[in-house]
Amino acid sequence: MDIYFNQKRRRKAEFIRPPNHLKEKVGSGGLSDDILDKAQRLLEENTQDFEPLAVMYLDTLLQGIDRAKGFVPSEDVEYILSFLIYPTMQLKANGGMFHYQLITKIADRLIQFLEVIEEPDIGAIEIILAFHTTMRAVIQGKIKGEGGEHGQEVLNALESACSRYFRRNRGEN
Amino acid sequence: MNYQFDKVSVLVVEDNQPMLELMKSILTTFGITEIYSAKNGDEGFKAFCTHKPDLVISDWMMRPVDGISLTRRIRNDPSSPNQFSPVILMSGFTEKRRVMQARDVGVTEFLVKPFNARDLYRRISSIIEKPRQFVRSEDFFGPDRRRKVPDDFSGPHRRIEDKVKENQALIG
Numbered sequence: 001m002d003i004y005f006n007q008k009r010r011r012k013a014e015f016i017r018p019p020n021h022l023k024e025k026v027g028s029g030g031l032s033d034d035i036l037d038k039a040q041r042l043l044e045e046n047t048q049d050f051e052p053l054a055v056m057y058l059d060t061l062l063q064g065i066d067r068a069k070g071f072v073p074s075e076d077v078e079y080i081l082s083f084l085i086y087p088t089m090q091l092k093a094n095g096g097m098f099h100y101q102l103i104t105k106i107a108d109r110l111i112q113f114l115e116v117i118e119e120p121d122i123g124a125i126e127i128i129l130a131f132h133t134t135m136r137a138v139i140q141g142k143i144k145g146e147g148g149e150h151g152q153e154v155l156n157a158l159e160s161a162c163s164r165y166f167r168r169n170r171g172e173n
Numbered sequence: 174m175n176y177q178f179d180k181v182s183v184l185v186v187e188d189n190q191p192m193l194e195l196m197k198s199i200l201t202t203f204g205i206t207e208i209y210s211a212k213n214g215d216e217g218f219k220a221f222c223t224h225k226p227d228l229v230i231s232d233w234m235m236r237p238v239d240g241i242s243l244t245r246r247i248r249n250d251p252s253s254p255n256q257f258s259p260v261i262l263m264s265g266f267t268e269k270r271r272v273m274q275a276r277d278v279g280v281t282e283f284l285v286k287p288f289n290a291r292d293l294y295r296r297i298s299s300i301i302e303k304p305r306q307f308v309r310s311e312d313f314f315g316p317d318r319r320r321k322v323p324d325d326f327s328g329p330h331r332r333i334e335d336k337v338k339e340n341q342a343l344i345g
Contacts, residue, residue: 013309014309015308015317016257016308016309017304017306017307018257018307026180028174035204036294089234093287
């Protein structure tokens with residue numbers, strides 16, 4: 001077996017170790033817990049208003065859904081889906097940074113759904129619309145944090161809808 | 174003795190203004206005073222060439238030019254002033270294929286949003302304390318994509334546990 005793996009490499013690779021200028025500048029010691037706690041408090045207590053941004057991304061998502069409704073098989077699926085993934089990713093990434101952890105969780109499920117569907121068919125569009133409506137309700141209701149028991153119920157309902165869609169597409173009940 | 178971040182310059186590339194402000198505040202709390210910002214990858218590359226920062230922290234999804242394209246330019250554009258510059262890419266993506274995509278254009282560290290202050294600090298600290306060698310081959314230039322070289326590996330089959338560890342290492 002070794003004779004195969006000990007053959008001479010066909011493609012050359014050059015390894016370079018650049019000077020570590022950052023280390024030279026900062027020295028050693030790391031950052032104290034006090035500084036890290038202060039930075040964490042700043043994150044947790046930030047009062048930036050996420051609502052206008054969220055509404056903008058939700059509107060963009062809705063435009064993406066409208067675009068996907070007109071999907072024809074000759075189009076590039078990945079291109080059409082990118083108009084859905086971009087705003088959803090923004091909602092997922094930024095929701096939790098601005099106290100809307102439930103938005104992050106819902107958007108995360110939607111990303112997972114968008115990453116695996118074959119094409120935006122009618123069933124998929126209905127589900128994406130359900131995600132959109134739910135996220136809009138969370139923002140309008142200013143439901144911060146994870147939304148408690150009700151938030152979990154909402155997530156479960158959306159996940160069930162996705163499961164039903166995949167079962168249906170596989171020809172199951 | 175803490176890190177002396179007052180001599181370090183950072184470029185933050187982020188199209189979301191509240192997020193940009195938040196990031197600048199955290200970096201300021203860390204002691205970093207020289208912070209430049211840009212709204213997308215195109216502006217980011219111009220700012221990178223002008224200010225030659227020690228570290229770049231960029232969002233992935235931006236329009237018209239995203240963080241992946243910015244990283245590619247930093248690593249490969251002939252006008253890049255420092256092809257070895259550390260790049261931390263922020264994203265909500267956690268799927269393996271996306272993380273691999275970032276790694277394959279030469280991103281140094283991947284930071285999943287939403288993150289906390291210690292997550293960000295760990296990425297910066299990793300760049301300072303455990304810098305990776307760079308690899309230049311026919312189709313790749315960037316930090317060595319292997320986090321760890323197995324000492325006694327001499328065949329194609331690895332144990333499942335190694336794969337799990339590899340995946341965890343990919344997203345830090």
